[in-house]
Amino acid sequence: MVSSTFAALTLSAGATERQARPMDPDAALIARAQQGDTAAFRQLFRRHQGTVSRIVYRMIGPSPDVEDVVQDVFLNVYRSLPSFRGDAKFSTWLYRLATNVTRMHLRRGRSRPRFTDTEVPEAPRDGVPQDTPEIQVERAQRVRALYRLLDTLSEKKREVLVLHDFEGVPAKEIAEALDIPVLTVRTRLFYARKELYAALAAEPSLESVMHALMDKLPGRPKRDSAGETPSV
Numbered sequence: 001m002v003s004s005t006f007a008a009l010t011l012s013a014g015a016t017e018r019q020a021r022p023m024d025p026d027a028a029l030i031a032r033a034q035q036g037d038t039a040a041f042r043q044l045f046r047r048h049q050g051t052v053s054r055i056v057y058r059m060i061g062p063s064p065d066v067e068d069v070v071q072d073v074f075l076n077v078y079r080s081l082p083s084f085r086g087d088a089k090f091s092t093w094l095y096r097l098a099t100n101v102t103r104m105h106l107r108r109g110r111s112r113p114r115f116t117d118t119e120v121p122e123a124p125r126d127g128v129p130q131d132t133p134e135i136q137v138e139r140a141q142r143v144r145a146l147y148r149l150l151d152t153l154s155e156k157k158r159e160v161l162v163l164h165d166f167e168g169v170p171a172k173e174i175a176e177a178l179d180i181p182v183l184t185v186r187t188r189l190f191y192a193r194k195e196l197y198a199a200l201a202a203e204p205s206l207e208s209v210m211h212a213l214m215d216k217l218p219g220r221p222k223r224d225s226a227g228e229t230p231s232v
Contacts, residue, residue, distance in 0.1 A: 026090040034082055041081070045074055048091070051167070052098050058162045059102045061147035073101045088176050095169060095177035099159055106155065145206055149199040157192035160185050165193070 024030070026047070032040035049070070056069045076097050084093060150158060159178065163169040164185070171189070175182040200206050 024086065024090050027086070030081070030084065030086075030090060034084070041078060044077075048094055049074075051091075052094065055095070055098045055162060055167060056102050058150075058166050059099075059158060060106060061151060062143060065105065069102055069105050072105070073098045076101055089173070092173050092176050095163060095173070096179075099163070099177065103155060103159070142206060145203060146200075149196060149203070149206075152199065153192055153195060157188050157195070160188045161192040161196065164189055 026044060029040045029044050029047075033044060052073050053066065053070050056073065057066050060066065060069065073094075077094065080097070084090070150161075153161065160174055163174050163177070164171065169177075171182050171185045174185045178185070
């Protein structure tokens with residue numbers, strides 16, 4: 001009798017917790033995709049492709065391998081989606097997959113670009129006049145320099161820096177995605193910022209990049225009202 005009562009209370013508590021958790025905006029698409037609906041999976045892909053592409057790009061730098069890694073991430077999503085149970089938000093689960101796939105790609109040594117030789121893709125800017133070739137070259141040089149400095153960070157520091165400062169993912173969600181304590185996230189983030197900003201300060205040409213990145217830190221006034229990652 002006692003055990004059955006305890007079980008009932010446990011089930012009730014679990015149901016209450018699930019009800020209190022906000023509905024995942026991807027839940028309906030996930031359910032359909034898990035049933036084999038390829039149109040639903042394509043919609044999930046379109047909804048999250050940009051985020052995954054940015055994460056991969058910022059972790060491996062301007063490399064021709066970015067597109068391959070993004071495709072590899074979504075191949076893993078497709079294969080693993082049937083086992084997704086919603087214990088975490090889909091976006092958190094996706095961050096974990098994207099980080100793991102990118103990490104393994106880097107460890108295989110396939111995507112350490114030669115920054116002096118790599119073409120840097122330009123993001124389309126609707127309604128904005130095209131920059132002159134001189135400005136485009138200057139921006140490309142800054143991007144290469146920035147990723148050269150990011151490349152000096154350890155893998156673990158770079159992951160939390162990219163997710164938190166570049167993508168705006170909260171520390172708690174990063175902790176879930178990387179399966180580490182929140183305190184560890186904050187510690188890695190502190191040292192990643194310290195190392196990166198010290199390196200940026202030694203590069204006079206990247207002073208504007210340093211100020212733009214620091215404006216993204218919590219508690220500092222934002223210069224970009226749209227909340228976008230500063231252009232480099």
